[in-house]
Amino acid sequence: MDTTEIVVVVSGIALVALVLWYFFGERERVAARVENDGVQEIDITVKGGYSPDVVVVRAGAPVRLNFYRDETASCSERVVFGDFRIARELPAFETTPVEFTPERAGEFTWTCGMNMMRGKLVVEPPTDA
Ligand SMILES: [Cu+2]
Secondary structure (H helix, E strand, C coil), X not given: CCHXXXXXXXXXXXXXXXXXXXXXXXXXXXXXXXXXCCCEEEEEEECCCEECCEXXXXXXXXXXXXXXXXXXXXXXXXXXXHHHCEEEECCCCCEEEEEECXXXXXXXXXXXXXXXXXXXXXXXXXXXC
């Protein structure tokens, strides 16, 4: 291979990596904070997507996700946690808490009502206390 070929191959790989990152990469990964009452709480802004869109919690303790919907676009008017059989309406410019207790570790996707916008709840095994 001469230099030109190497440049083409390397930039091709870089482009593929960029595309993969853009479509599948984790945008923002945040651990929930634990409140005094033992609830794992996090604020999520809903605006053309979820921010943060990857939330890390522990199994076996209640979770409270406060969705603040900062738009009126109908896409985001509903949030669905299929694995937990939860669907909530999110009124515009209001905070809607979604509460449940993940009993087991794993990765659980949540979506908008149309399955377009996505977020991921990463449930880690409970710590041995
Ligand atoms: Cu949608």
